[in-house]
Amino acid sequence: MFDYFYGQSGEMFSYFRVPQILFRDIKFKDLSTDAKTLYGILLDRMGLSVKNGWLDEQGRVYIIFPVQEVMDALGCADNKATKLFRELEKFGLIERKRRGLGKPNLIYVKNFADPRFRNREKNGSGAADSAQPEAAKSRGNKTEWNKTEGSEPDPFSSDAESEPDERTRLEAYFMQSLEVDLLLRVCPDEEDTIYQIVDLLVDTCSTKRKLLRVAGDDKPAEVVRSRFMKLNADHIRFVLKCLAESTAPVRNMKQYLLAALYNAPTTMQLYYQNQTNHDLSNRG
Numbered sequence: 001m002f003d004y005f006y007g008q009s010g011e012m013f014s015y016f017r018v019p020q021i022l023f024r025d026i027k028f029k030d031l032s033t034d035a036k037t038l039y040g041i042l043l044d045r046m047g048l049s050v051k052n053g054w055l056d057e058q059g060r061v062y063i064i065f066p067v068q069e070v071m072d073a074l075g076c077a078d079n080k081a082t083k084l085f086r087e088l089e090k091f092g093l094i095e096r097k098r099r100g101l102g103k104p105n106l107i108y109v110k111n112f113a114d115p116r117f118r119n120r121e122k123n124g125s126g127a128a129d130s131a132q133p134e135a136a137k138s139r140g141n142k143t144e145w146n147k148t149e150g151s152e153p154d155p156f157s158s159d160a161e162s163e164p165d166e167r168t169r170l171e172a173y174f175m176q177s178l179e180v181d182l183l184l185r186v187c188p189d190e191e192d193t194i195y196q197i198v199d200l201l202v203d204t205c206s207t208k209r210k211l212l213r214v215a216g217d218d219k220p221a222e223v224v225r226s227r228f229m230k231l232n233a234d235h236i237r238f239v240l241k242c243l244a245e246s247t248a249p250v251r252n253m254k255q256y257l258l259a260a261l262y263n264a265p266t267t268m269q270l271y272y273q274n275q276t277n278h279d280l281s282n283r284g
Contacts, residue, residue: 016040017040017044018043019043023036031087031091032087035087035088035091038073038084042063042065042109046061046063046109060108061109063106063107064104064105064106065107066105067081070085079189082189083189086191093112094109095108095110098195166206170201170202170206171198173229174202175198177229178232180198183236190240194236196253196257197239197257201231204221204224204225205225205228209221214259214262215258215263219262227262227265231261231265234268236264239257239261239264
């Protein structure tokens with residue numbers, strides 16, 4: 001049985017500070033309580049970022065708070081954590097920036113009390129004006145992207161960095177060829193994984209390495225690149241399906257996806273052919 005509070009004994013606790021305006025301003029009435037709580041947690045993490053000197057080139061403070069940490073903090077599943085991030089983005093309370101190459105996303109917690117923010121709203125532009133374009137939205141990860149215990153060397157690292165223009169061109173290509181907008185509508189709970197796949201494809205096709213390790217074998221980078229450039233939305237949906245149905249723990253998500261994407265054109269055809277044969281035999 002817990003005791004009562006006496007005097008100022010309630011001050012012994014540490015608290016997450018959630019701005020009252022999130023509960024009182026009609027603008028945020030449709031923002032879920034869990035999302036408001038997460039915003040308070042992210043605000044608290046800002047103090048650590050300032051202490052560590054985590055500032056970008058424009059002097060803006062950013063934090064690193066993966067989906068897994070949201071799951072641990074709120075005791076929720078990865079789908080719920082991902083939806084909370086999207087909810088905060090929708091209301092302009094955070095902005096996530098993808099960095100690719102397996103690096104965690106940067107999160108900018110937006111200062112909605114800043115007069116400049118309110119002026120943008122009055123002008124009809126909203127917080128979305130300062131956000132990244134749709135193709136460049138950042139995403140978290142339901143499996144640790146960088147977890148490499150017992151893993152092989154990063155197949156994308158190279159002494160020569162790829163040109164930014166090349167990466168931008170490849171990202172635009174895959175966003176269109178994979179019909180990412182459609183995939184996000186059809187598979188909304190897989191948003192993070194879909195963007196991780198796009199990142200992986202861009203990293204692979206822009207690498208300067210001559211050989212890439214795929215499923216334990218060294219393959220010519222041009223062969224891997226050529227196969228990836230032919231992928232479409234059906235292949236991605238198949239990979240997502242395989243990932244969802246996999247019961248074995250994935251120790252290295254990057255290598256798993258790399259192999260699954262490389263083999264998707266072949267394995268997808270065999271999978272659906274076997275499924276069709278099975279259905280026909282049952283009917284007979």
